[in-house]
Amino acid sequence: MLQFKHVAAALTRRMIMAAALVAAAAVVTAAAATMSVQVKDAPVRATPSFVGKVVGALAYGDQVEIQQTQGAWSKVAGAGVSGWMHTSALSSKKIVLAAGQKQANVAASGDELALAGKGFNSDVEAQFKAGHKDIDFTWINRMEKIRISAAEMQVFLQNGGVTPKEGGAK
Amino acid sequence: MNMLYRAAILPLCALALAGLPACQTMDTLSEVGAGVAVATGVATPQQGQSIKKAGSAVGKTFESITPEQEYYIGRTVGAMVLNQYKPLDNKAANNYLNVLGQTLAQFSDRPETFGGYHFLVMETEDVNAFSAPGGLIFISRGMIRCCQNEDALAAVLAHEIGHVELQHGLQAISKSRMTSALTILATESAKSFGGQELAQLTEAFEGSITDITSTMMNNGYSRGFERQADSAAVTILQRSGYDPNGLIAMLTQMKKQLKPGGHDFAKTHPSPDSRIEDIAKLVGPATPIVSPAARQARFQAAAGKI
Numbered sequence A: 001m002l003q004f005k006h007v008a009a010a011l012t013r014r015m016i017m018a019a020a021l022v023a024a025a026a027v028v029t030a031a032a033a034t035m036s037v038q039v040k041d042a043p044v045r046a047t048p049s050f051v052g053k054v055v056g057a058l059a060y061g062d063q064v065e066i067q068q069t070q071g072a073w074s075k076v077a078g079a080g081v082s083g084w085m086h087t088s089a090l091s092s093k094k095i096v097l098a099a100g101q102k103q104a105n106v107a108a109s110g111d112e113l114a115l116a117g118k119g120f121n122s123d124v125e126a127q128f129k130a131g132h133k134d135i136d137f138t139w140i141n142r143m144e145k146i147r148i149s150a151a152e153m154q155v156f157l158q159n160g161g162v163t164p165k166e167g168g169a170k
Numbered sequence B: 001m002n003m004l005y006r007a008a009i010l011p012l013c014a015l016a017l018a019g020l021p022a023c024q025t026m027d028t029l030s031e032v033g034a035g036v037a038v039a040t041g042v043a044t045p046q047q048g049q050s051i052k053k054a055g056s057a058v059g060k061t062f063e064s065i066t067p068e069q070e071y072y073i074g075r076t077v078g079a080m081v082l083n084q085y086k087p088l089d090n091k092a093a094n095n096y097l098n099v100l101g102q103t104l105a106q107f108s109d110r111p112e113t114f115g116g117y118h119f120l121v122m123e124t125e126d127v128n129a130f131s132a133p134g135g136l137i138f139i140s141r142g143m144i145r146c147c148q149n150e151d152a153l154a155a156v157l158a159h160e161i162g163h164v165e166l167q168h169g170l171q172a173i174s175k176s177r178m179t180s181a182l183t184i185l186a187t188e189s190a191k192s193f194g195g196q197e198l199a200q201l202t203e204a205f206e207g208s209i210t211d212i213t214s215t216m217m218n219n220g221y222s223r224g225f226e227r228q229a230d231s232a233a234v235t236i237l238q239r240s241g242y243d244p245n246g247l248i249a250m251l252t253q254m255k256k257q258l259k260p261g262g263h264d265f266a267k268t269h270p271s272p273d274s275r276i277e278d279i280a281k282l283v284g285p286a287t288p289i290v291s292p293a294a295r296q297a298r299f300q301a302a303a304g305k306i
């Protein structure tokens, strides 16, 4: 009996939660025109193409308005830049770089907010390193610094006679 | 290495801190756990609320890992790879690999990751290649020796980019591990982590690294994941303008170099023949690769340094 009561209470709570989730989902849909950059930095291009000319860049947490989408590309405007971005750089969650208590409670559901720097982060990496002094990160840091620019890529493709399928937008 | 492989059997639920004796399904756990924690005064009602929310977060498993967290997992997975294989300290060779690899990544379905794609040659005759979550990719000298032209090398890199794009590494993390990590996150996301939470999170982190490296380096991914990575590679090669026959050419060459029982691709990947058979279904009958002189010249110059 006691158990039944508990189950009934849990069910009721679950129904209330489900209703709340539906309401939350509706809000997210209405606000879907705003997205956040979810990578350290990402290029913004003049055309929706892998070979589109790079006109600027946006950084982690930057918020953009989505003006138009075309396949995996979104036309974005925000932080003083506008152009096309690949959707892999974007999240529908609002990314909060410095979190306050109130936002953190919402973020726990994982649906609307994402907190930058939480979870597996540099503190965890430092803790790991302290416990594994034999694991060396020197070359990991070194390889991360090798960054090839869009212009270098263009030259590389051209010099090698490699012609991308999707159009000559440059 | 060994130390990690023996790694930490995690307390299945982080809620051990709330005094729960054993794990239950996450759904009941979040309900009961939150109640117990609040009732026993271990958690404030507010914290109890976020423990409940953890229940809905864990259902999503690896997809709940943000690109930023994936980046940190990948860095340590990469450091583990390099603990076993020495990097080739040759700037020109590594630079060539990065120009080719980073260009190819732009044509994948996931051109942007948190820290971007980066490539490094491993100084070993083993035929091997690894991709850490987020885009750190390691290719052995032995693997590069299986390539007779840039199109074949592009195919090797594109296959590894495919594993990154499809997040195969993250999917090797066990569900219970993911549950623990996400529960700690959901209960403690408001504050910066204190000693105990950081220790628990680091344990979950270590366990995740072990899950990934043991799958990637010892057991291999499933046949299905390898087929997906090959298929992603074909797409990348076709979009970028390289000949997808490069993949077949490389596998044909690899077949000659793999030693049965070797601790390399012989162990972690389906046989070259069976891969070729599947790839041929995507690209049609094999045709010879025609490489313009300039492309072949730069490939040979770089491969000569490797």
Ligand SMILES: [Zn+2]
Binding pocket: B159, B163, B226, B229, B269
């Ligand atoms: Zn593979």
